[in-house]
Amino acid sequence: MSKKLQGNGLWESSRMMLPEHKLELINSAKELKRRAPVELDEHEWEQIERLMTESYQLRQPIELRMYHPYEETKVIGTVDRIDSYRGRFMVDGEWFEIKQIEGAESEGGDAE
Amino acid sequence: MAVKRTVMLADCQSFYASVEKSQNPDYAGKPIVVAGDPERRSGIVLAACPLAKAKGVTTAERVGEAVAKCPELIVVRPRMAEYIRVSLQISDIYRSYTDLVEPYSIDEQFIDVTGSLHLFGGNVETMARHMQQQVLSETGIYCRFGIAENKILAKTACDNFAKKNASGLYVLEKERLAESxxxxxxxxxxxxxxxxxxxxxxxxxxxxxxxxxxxxxxxxxxxxxxxxxxxxxxxxxxxxxxxGVDDSPVTPGTHESPPQSIGHQMTLPRDYGTLEEIKVVVLELTELVCQRCRSKGFMGQVIAVGCQGADFDRPTGFFRQFKMADPTNVTNHVYREAVRLLERHWDGNPVRKVGVTLGQFSNSEQYQLSLFDDRERFMALERATDALKEKYGDTVIMRAVSMTHAGQARDRSGKIGGHYK
CATH class of the missing domain: 1.10.150.20 (5' to 3' exonuclease, C-terminal subdomain)
Structure with missing residues (x-):
């Protein structure tokens, strides 16, 4: 009951917000968090390729940072297949797109 | 001790009317009001421009009375979706001055400028004038700024002083409240x-x-x-x-926190006098409430139903709630309990306003299986109807009762907050 006296309670309990307005606000807040994909240079791609090949050949776990417009996503596991013709790779039975990779670390914590 | 904050409450003058005026050059220099549909009971003045107010037109009076005071009055239908768009545009402008912007209603926003005040040489009035000017030139809306060290004083400064000031700005100092x-x-x-x-x-x-x-x-x-x-x-x-004591922070993410309950209410175009008619509206509202719960992934356990009579001066009606055995968001199950509440508490007086609310949420991804009802079938059905509505609009599939005289679903789907989109 004393919520009115705590934090932002006074204003949360007294405001008049249309649900449609609220929804648009939440969407626009989300858009503010949108980011563009990181562009990697040749050297960085080489590193990633090397780590992925190592993971594939030596069955070593790898951690790949993937692009997502709003969230931080990672693929962690062992590379099962690399399909460079279709630009994709498989980790634990699931396909991912190679062009969405933004960085890689091997199990040992090797930098990208 | 913490640094003394600088908080603003910016309020848009006659917001709906100002949006219409700024977007339609024909209205320049003429008194206008934005009003609900005269054919339905919502035919009241929602916003009046300063020229109309000068003729004695006030907000919330009937269109007929307003036109009687000011025969040359231009009456415009609301365009709620556009007002929301402009409100967000204004938020964006404020956000170019500070990231601490909290919309309080469609035409009021709290802005904490403590961290960026130094960019204006520490002069808050210069800063506010800049913001006021930018909003005016980009949207055509005139804003008033209440300025103080916390939110309650900023709000108070705006409502009582800034709105009456020629500059539209007022700094309310806590040390000098005795004089103001x-x-x-x-x-x-x-x-x-x-x-x-x-x-x-x-x-x-x-x-x-x-x-x-x-x-x-x-x-x-x-x-x-x-x-x-x-x-x-x-x-x-x-x-x-x-x-003037208020330590609540300006909270930009305040609208993202999950709601405690989800409810809808509706003012009816006429009095409903029979249980059958009221049940139609209760079903439509229940459908809307459950649809929103489903889209957010909530199941509610407490259902509340309220009815209000036509004469707001002599209030009749009830507001009662009931805790269901299991949380749910299946329309038919919630509706069953809503009708039970209605039947038990409605006294037979004509009803003008009906509301349905579902609360005490739990996550809809995990729930207790129930042996004796067909919840799974209903949930599959509603997944399908929700997807249809999402894609083609709320009226693409409706309950048959919504096509009866009492049904309001079709009308409501064209509106925001009870007014035309």
Whole structure:
């Protein structure tokens, strides 16, 4: 009951917000968090390729940072297949797109 | 000790009317109002431009009365979606001055500029003028700025002083409340309506200063006598408002926190007098409420139904709630309980306003299986209808009762907040 006296309670309990307005606000807040994909240079791609090949050949776990417009996503596991013709790779039975990779670390914590 | 904050409450003048005026050059220099549909009972003035107000037109009066006062008045239908768009555009402008922007309603926003004030040489009035000018040139809307060290004083500064100021700006200093805020009658206190003003008068409190000067314990005593034991919190709330005490932060993400309950209510175009008719609206509202719960992934356990009679001066009706055996968001199951509440508590008087609310949420991804109902089938059905509505609009699939005379679903789907989109 004393919520009115705590934090932002006074204003949360007294405001008049249309649900449609609220929804648009939440969407626009989300858009503010949108980011563009990181562009990697040749050297960085080489590193990633090397780590992925190592993971594939030596069955070593790898951690790949993937692009997502709003969230931080990672693929962690062992590379099962690399399909460079279709630009994709498989980790634990699931396909991912190679062009969405933004960085890689091997199990040992090797930098990208 | 923390740094003294600088908080603004920016309010748009005659917001809906100003949007219409700025977007339609034909309206320039003419009195206009934005009003609900005259054919339905919502035919009241939602916003009047300053020219119309000068002729005596007031917000919330009937269109007929307004036209009688001002025969050349231009009456415009609301375009709610556009007002929301402009409101967000204004938020974006403020956000170019500070990231701490909290919309409080469609035409009011709190802005904490403590961190960026130095960019304007520490002069808050210069900064506010800049913001006011930018909003005016980009949207055509004139904004007023209440400025103070916290939100309640900023709001108070805007409502009582900035709106009446030629510049539209007012800085309310906490050290000088005795010369400003405390001189105002108690009816001007934020959150004090007619009823509360009446009670304050009965307690011998005439001005906001009188209230601030009343020791909190004494105020609690006085209020307990009127409202019972549970009034301590409200006593402290009013006392803090009068004293200008408020440590609540400007919270940009405040609208993202999950709701405690989801409810919809509707004012009917005419009085509904039979149970059959009221049940149609209850079903439509239940459908909307459950649809929103499903889209957010909530199941609710407490259902509340309210009905209000036509004469708001002689209130009739009820507001009752019921805790269901299991949480759910299946329309038919919630509706079953809603009707039970309606049948038990409706006294037979004509009804003008109906509301349905679902609360006490749990996550809809995990739930207790129930052996004796066909919940899974209903959930599959509703997944399909929700997807259809999402893609083609709310009217693509409706219950048959919505096509009867009592049905409001079609009408409602064309509106935001009860007014035309």
């Amino acid at each position: 805020l405390w001189k105002l009658p108690i009816s001007k206190l934020f959150m004090a309506g007619n009823r509360m003003t009446y009670h304050f008068h009965a307690m011998g409190i005439e001005t906001i200063g009188d209230l601030a000067a009343t020791p909190l314990d004494r105020l609690k005593q006085l209020m307990r006598r009127k409202f019972g034991k549970n009034s301590d919190i409200n006593a402290e709330l009013y006392w803090r408002i009068a004293s």
